[in-house]
Amino acid sequence: MRILKFGGSSVGTTAAIRQVADIISEKKKDHHLAVVVSAFEGVTDALEDAVVKASKGDEAYLNILTDLEKRHNNAIKELVSIQNQSHTLAQFKMMFNELDDVLHGVSLTRELTDRTHDFVVGFGERFSAYIIRQFLSDTGISADYLDARKVIETDRDFGSARVQFDKTYPKICDYFSETDSDSIQIVTGFVASTSSGESTTLGRGGSDYTASLISAALEAEAIELWTDIEGIMTADPGKVKRYFVIPHLSYEEAMELSHFGAQIIYPPALQPAMKENIPILIKNTFKPEEEGTRISNQSIPGESIIKGISSIDNITLLTVKGSGMIGVTGISARLFGALADAGVNIILITQASSEHTISLAVLPAQTKVAQSAIKKEFKYELRDNIIDEVKVENDLSIVAVVSDNMRRKPGISGRVFQALGANGINVVAIAQGSSERNISIVVDRKNETKTLNTLHDAFFIANVKTVNLFLVGVGLIGGKLLDLIQQQAQKLLDDYHLELKLAGVSNSKKFLIDDEGISMVNWKERMMAEGELADINHFIDQMSDLNLSNSIFIDCTASDEIASSYSNVLESNISIVTANKKANSSSLATYEKLQRLAFKHNVAYLYETNVGAGLPVVATLKEQVLTGDDVMRIEGVLSGTLSYIFNTFDGSSSFSEVVRTARDKGFTEPDPREDLNGQDVGRKLLILTREAGLKLEFDKIDIQNMVPEKARDVDTVEEFFDILEEHDDEFTKLFEDAASNNKKLCYIARYENEKATVQLEQIGSEHPFYGLDGSDNIVAFKTRHYQKSPIVVKGPGAGADVTASGIIADILRISNAPSFREEI
Ligand SMILES: NC(=O)C1=CN([C@@H]2O[C@H](COP(=O)(O)OP(=O)(O)OC[C@H]3O[C@@H](n4cnc5c(N)ncnc54)[C@H](O)[C@@H]3O)[C@@H](O)[C@H]2O)C=CC1
Ligand SMILES: N[C@@H](CC=O)C(=O)O
Numbered sequence: 001m002r003i004l005k006f007g008g009s010s011v012g013t014t015a016a017i018r019q020v021a022d023i024i025s026e027k028k029k030d031h032h033l034a035v036v037v038s039a040f041e042g043v044t045d046a047l048e049d050a051v052v053k054a055s056k057g058d059e060a061y062l063n064i065l066t067d068l069e070k071r072h073n074n075a076i077k078e079l080v081s082i083q084n085q086s087h088t089l090a091q092f093k094m095m096f097n098e099l100d101d102v103l104h105g106v107s108l109t110r111e112l113t114d115r116t117h118d119f120v121v122g123f124g125e126r127f128s129a130y131i132i133r134q135f136l137s138d139t140g141i142s143a144d145y146l147d148a149r150k151v152i153e154t155d156r157d158f159g160s161a162r163v164q165f166d167k168t169y170p171k172i173c174d175y176f177s178e179t180d181s182d183s184i185q186i187v188t189g190f191v192a193s194t195s196s197g198e199s200t201t202l203g204r205g206g207s208d209y210t211a212s213l214i215s216a217a218l219e220a221e222a223i224e225l226w227t228d229i230e231g232i233m234t235a236d237p238g239k240v241k242r243y244f245v246i247p248h249l250s251y252e253e254a255m256e257l258s259h260f261g262a263q264i265i266y267p268p269a270l271q272p273a274m275k276e277n278i279p280i281l282i283k284n285t286f287k288p289e290e291e292g293t294r295i296s297n298q299s300i301p302g303e304s305i306i307k308g309i310s311s312i313d314n315i316t317l318l319t320v321k322g323s324g325m326i327g328v329t330g331i332s333a334r335l336f337g338a339l340a341d342a343g344v345n346i347i348l349i350t351q352a353s354s355e356h357t358i359s360l361a362v363l364p365a366q367t368k369v370a371q372s373a374i375k376k377e378f379k380y381e382l383r384d385n386i387i388d389e390v391k392v393e394n395d396l397s398i399v400a401v402v403s404d405n406m407r408r409k410p411g412i413s414g415r416v417f418q419a420l421g422a423n424g425i426n427v428v429a430i431a432q433g434s435s436e437r438n439i440s441i442v443v444d445r446k447n448e449t450k451t452l453n454t455l456h457d458a459f460f461i462a463n464v465k466t467v468n469l470f471l472v473g474v475g476l477i478g479g480k481l482l483d484l485i486q487q488q489a490q491k492l493l494d495d496y497h498l499e500l501k502l503a504g505v506s507n508s509k510k511f512l513i514d515d516e517g518i519s520m521v522n523w524k525e526r527m528m529a530e531g532e533l534a535d536i537n538h539f540i541d542q543m544s545d546l547n548l549s550n551s552i553f554i555d556c557t558a559s560d561e562i563a564s565s566y567s568n569v570l571e572s573n574i575s576i577v578t579a580n581k582k583a584n585s586s587s588l589a590t591y592e593k594l595q596r597l598a599f600k601h602n603v604a605y606l607y608e609t610n611v612g613a614g615l616p617v618v619a620t621l622k623e624q625v626l627t628g629d630d631v632m633r634i635e636g637v638l639s640g641t642l643s644y645i646f647n648t649f650d651g652s653s654s655f656s657e658v659v660r661t662a663r664d665k666g667f668t669e670p671d672p673r674e675d676l677n678g679q680d681v682g683r684k685l686l687i688l689t690r691e692a693g694l695k696l697e698f699d700k701i702d703i704q705n706m707v708p709e710k711a712r713d714v715d716t717v718e719e720f721f722d723i724l725e726e727h728d729d730e731f732t733k734l735f736e737d738a739a740s741n742n743k744k745l746c747y748i749a750r751y752e753n754e755k756a757t758v759q760l761e762q763i764g765s766e767h768p769f770y771g772l773d774g775s776d777n778i779v780a781f782k783t784r785h786y787q788k789s790p791i792v793v794k795g796p797g798a799g800a801d802v803t804a805s806g807i808i809a810d811i812l813r814i815s816n817a818p819s820f821r822e823e824i
């Protein structure tokens with residue numbers, strides 16, 4: 001025997017009821033069935049509303065009745081064949097009249113007892129079971145109507161009646177043994193009756209309870225709870241987008257998940273079935289082919305370590321502490337006794353190992369009651385100051401990670417806290433259930449969703465992890481970055497389960513933030529249509545308000561303003577990847593502050609492309625320093641633009657033309673004067689010295705400026721080029737001078753013996769930099785470990801492709817942090 005139960009949404013429309021009939025006729029091929037049904041969706045609430053209104057003399061209850069009658073009559077007309085319709089309508093009318101009479105009585109007496117209330121709200125199930133039974137018979141499925149009041153007996157505590165198991169089970173057994181087993185019993189959910197036949201109801205989870213009782217009495221092989229969702233999810237779909245259906249849960253896991261907010265089943269209602277080890281299946285009426293969730297004591301092979309993550313979004317934490325708590329036996333017993341007496345429901349308890357403090361979580365509505373219960377119980381201890389005033393912390397959430405496996409697998413909590421730390425989530429309190437079946441974490445309410453997502457990503461690693469990108473500056477480099485991400489998207493997804501999502505974008509005119517993601521193809525049209533006026537502070541505020549896990553801020557501007565807002569980004573626990581050199585080359589204090597902030601907030605601050613574009617220059621130097629090496633000299637060609645210019649310029653075309661070509665190839669800064677005046681190279685040298693641990697300021701670098709005086713202050717780049725043209729001959733002369741010495745021009749940055757210089761030099765063929773080609777950069781680090789033969793990094797050091805790939809490399813460094821992908 002299998003017990004099927006269809007909830008309100010599964011019988012909400014006649015189309016749904018037809019679907020139910022299909023499921024039943026399919027199932028009955030292989031099983032004996034009993035079917036429990038809820039009232040049509042919304043009917044119980046309507047009955048409740050009507051009876052309350054009637055008791056207040058509000059005539060509007062009559063309208064509710066009219067609607068209810070119409071709805072059920074229409075269902076009969078749509079579902080039941082013509083020849084059976086009038087009989088069914090008449091039978092229904094009789095039941096309905098009974099309801100009508102009671103409500104009329106209530107409206108006259110203006111009195112609503114729990115007993116009448118129970119009687120009225122149970123009508124919905126009687127109506128639906130009756131109509132469904134008629135419909136099934138009509139379609140050729142042999143079915144009987146069973147009013148559960150006949151078989152389920154409760155005490156007389158109307159409103160919260162308790163089932164009398166010793167009476168109920170035999171009644172169910174007797175009833176079923178006397179019925180024709182080929183006929184399916186269509187049972188009214190939710191309703192029961194006292195020994196003298198007065199109607200009662202089974203409370204929350206009512207129809208589930210009915211199914212559970214019948215299954216326990218008949219020792220059914222399984223219960224199937226048919227609803228409008230596909231099963232129990234790994235997390236609340238409203239908060240975690242990448243949830244999925246949990247294939248299997250133990251009874252204890254199901255209870256634990258429900259305790260912490262997953263409202264799919266009401267475990268007390270399923271207790272009778274669990275006691276008899278009857279498997280419970282959660283299935284979707286509208287997608288019957290889906291597997292759903294199975295709750296049983298038989299685990300399935302290959303189950304994930306964690307089953308689900310749930311949360312309670314608003315709780316208050318009360319902390320009791322004081323010297324009077326140490327080593328005094330019975331304090332917790334008194335505390336919890338007092339709270340129990342006051343009717344306080346304690347959701348979570350943690351005790352410091354020092355025994356000095358006990359914290360407990362309660363629902364906000366119970367804070368006051370709990371506080372005064374504690375005050376009363378510890379009146380003398382409070383007076384004598386051996387227990388402090390109760391500390392109250394509001395606006396907190398509890399997130400619980402649930403699994404049976406915790407008892408067997410070490411390291412789960414390590415993984416939880418590593419993932420939280422990596423996302424800058426502050427943990428207010430921690431508790432592990434005594435069952436060792438859950439770890440509960442108390443966090444600020446504003447971090448609830450982020451915590452859920454972070455943990456979901458950390459544990460369900462077979463699933464995709466999303467990294468949320470917030471890009472500021474979509475010019476040459478930013479634009480190329482978006483192209484490259486799209487190009488790599490499939491591979492990253494397939495090989496690394498990584499989705500790079502554009503969650504925010506800004507150019508100098510507008511910005512747009514959308515946690516659902518912004519298309520990397522038509523971001524611009526959307527941003528210009530829907531976006532707000534560009535404002536970096538608003539951008540950062542909205543980005544941090546979203547509080548998404550795995551967020552990275554990417555700066556592809558050359559802007560000082562953007563650079564000066566990095567500290568706000570890091571303080572919002574968001575990592576930064578930047579191609580912009582302005583922050584790292586401003587004051588030493590700023591550089592150091594940003595490093596400190598990143599460390600403090602446990603986020604990444606990466607800027608490989610600041611020097612040598614995609615070449616691994618910064619990373620190489622960082623590693624050397626971290627391994628204890630000392631940098632003695634830094635020497636290099638650090639400008640792709642200037643390298644290209646002096647590798648190409650041979651007098652055959654004018655100097656200004658070569659500079660234009662460098663710009664067109666995407667090597668130059670937005671303003672090429674920044675390259676020619678040595679500022680860009682100076683910044684890079686400064687950044688390298690800082691990475692090497694040297695404390696240098698920009699003004700200590702001696703820089704040779706190659707921009708003609710007249711061109712330095714003109715407003716536009718075009719004006720600059722016009723003036724540069726006038727000076728072409730001077731550059732030709734420089735080239736010819738060098739050539740006459742068998743040398744070539746090379747713009748070299750150098751740091752040695754506390755001296756930093758950036759200058760144009762003539763170098764001969766013996767010089768290691770002589771053979772540079774195109775936009776090549778070269779940098780040589782002479783260190784204590786590498787004195788005779790310095791470490792050299794060489795290759796194209798400017799251009800959109802190499803720079804964009806360098807930025808992606810930084811993004812991947814952050815995304816693949818161990819907390820995200822580590823297996824236990
Ligand atoms: N071109 C190259 O080979 C390399 C460039 N870089 C760096 O990459 C950065 C970008 O360079 P490009 O893309 O060539 O410059 P670009 O001028 O093509 O793009 C910069 C974009 O940033 C936007 N922008 C400026 N201020 C803004 C603000 N306040 N808010 C939002 N957007 C703003 C501009 O409108 C422009 O579209 C620069 O910092 C550059 O030094 C780094 C390594 C190599
Ligand atoms: N303009 C720069 C670009 C890289 O930082 C260069 O030419 O090297």
Ligand code: NA
Nearest residue numbers: 608611613615
């Ligand atoms: Na680099």
